[in-house]
Amino acid sequence: MTTTPPLLVRARALTGFSELVTELGGNPAALLHEAGIDLQLLARPESSLGMANFLGLLENAAAQLDAPDFGLQLTLHQDFSVLGPIALVASRAETLGSALISIARNLPYHVARTSLKVEDGPEAGQTWLRYSLPTEVGSGYRQTVEMCCLLAVKAMRMLSGAHGHDWRVIFAHPPGTTAARYQALFECAVEFQQAGHGVIFPHALLEHPINGSNPQICAEAERFVRHLIRRNPLDLACQIEELIARQLAAGGCSLADIARQLSMHERTLQRRLDDQQIRFADILDRVRQQQAREYLRQPALPLPEVASLLGYSEQRSLSRACRRWFGTTPGALRAQS
Numbered sequence: 001m002t003t004t005p006p007l008l009v010r011a012r013a014l015t016g017f018s019e020l021v022t023e024l025g026g027n028p029a030a031l032l033h034e035a036g037i038d039l040q041l042l043a044r045p046e047s048s049l050g051m052a053n054f055l056g057l058l059e060n061a062a063a064q065l066d067a068p069d070f071g072l073q074l075t076l077h078q079d080f081s082v083l084g085p086i087a088l089v090a091s092r093a094e095t096l097g098s099a100l101i102s103i104a105r106n107l108p109y110h111v112a113r114t115s116l117k118v119e120d121g122p123e124a125g126q127t128w129l130r131y132s133l134p135t136e137v138g139s140g141y142r143q144t145v146e147m148c149c150l151l152a153v154k155a156m157r158m159l160s161g162a163h164g165h166d167w168r169v170i171f172a173h174p175p176g177t178t179a180a181r182y183q184a185l186f187e188c189a190v191e192f193q194q195a196g197h198g199v200i201f202p203h204a205l206l207e208h209p210i211n212g213s214n215p216q217i218c219a220e221a222e223r224f225v226r227h228l229i230r231r232n233p234l235d236l237a238c239q240i241e242e243l244i245a246r247q248l249a250a251g252g253c254s255l256a257d258i259a260r261q262l263s264m265h266e267r268t269l270q271r272r273l274d275d276q277q278i279r280f281a282d283i284l285d286r287v288r289q290q291q292a293r294e295y296l297r298q299p300a301l302p303l304p305e306v307a308s309l310l311g312y313s314e315q316r317s318l319s320r321a322c323r324r325w326f327g328t329t330p331g332a333l334r335a336q337s
Helices: 017-023 028-034 039-043 051-064 070-076 080-090 096-110 142-160 179-186 203-207 215-231 236-250 255-261 266-275 280-296 303-309 315-326 330-336
Strands: 008-010 048-050 115-120 126-132 168-170 189-191 197-202
Touching: 008 051, 017 028, 017 070, 028 039, 028 051, 048 051, 051 070, 051 142, 070 142, 070 179, 080 096, 080 142, 080 215, 080 236, 096 115, 096 142, 096 203, 096 236, 096 303, 126 142, 126 203, 142 179, 142 197, 142 215, 179 189, 197 203, 215 236, 236 255, 236 280, 236 303, 255 266, 280 303, 280 315, 280 330, 303 315, 303 330, 315 330
Parallel strands: 168 189
Antiparallel strands: 008 048, 115 126, 126 197, 168 197
16 A cells, blocks of 8 residues: 655754744743654754644644744744755846746755745736645644745845835735734735735846845855854765755756855865865765655656756656666656655
């Protein structure tokens, strides 16, 4: 009997959770235990936890701590460890539209089957950045939806430099706190019981050029890389693996790209790798293999999309790689899962 693989979330989605719960007078360890989540996962941001556990944790925390805006408050505690990868992806994008598409394509690595789509808005001249959780989890997870939409607004403001006061944030659910609270946090109109979730903004903003030297984007990216280096101070290969993993779907994970992010000259990075008898191509191949295993366990991801998420321009490249890694085709490997 075939079982559906579990939906997973990266532990970095809980950045700031312990601090916020403590501020609100709660016990982070107790809440995590109730949700079936190991406290130690918070120290390993690339670890995975069950999506159902994550969704339930936020809803339970909001109820127990009498904090109806818990998800929004958690977003205020999210730092560069969440926005950093977005900055790295965006720094290579030419426009806000291409940056949003790259971010959306990276989402399956961080939150399985969560959907972020750029669609036509409800009125002419508008675009809707539509956010939705996987259909399998059902509805009623207001905390997570509001948290992710606020993160999207923060990211869009960082990338475009726009104030966004003429944007609209929409939710399918009713409000959980006062209108004034939503207005203060989103700094734009917020509407409820609409046809879906997301951000509606002028279509022209998609063509807004991304300035890769924007001080805010550079600062977010640099802080993220510094944080990564502090976590792995003596492990250059691990630093490179993390940088590649965050940006693979956006393409362009070359030695030169990674060297620039590590504030090194390309030749310097190559020399350090040579000294450790490490090949950059081997690191890239290892990351692709690890991610291929994860993506192929998600039946909702079409194989062409899996190839794209791994940075391949065509599905044939994925097929050749799978035969080399696993001795079988992507479809056969997926059928075995």
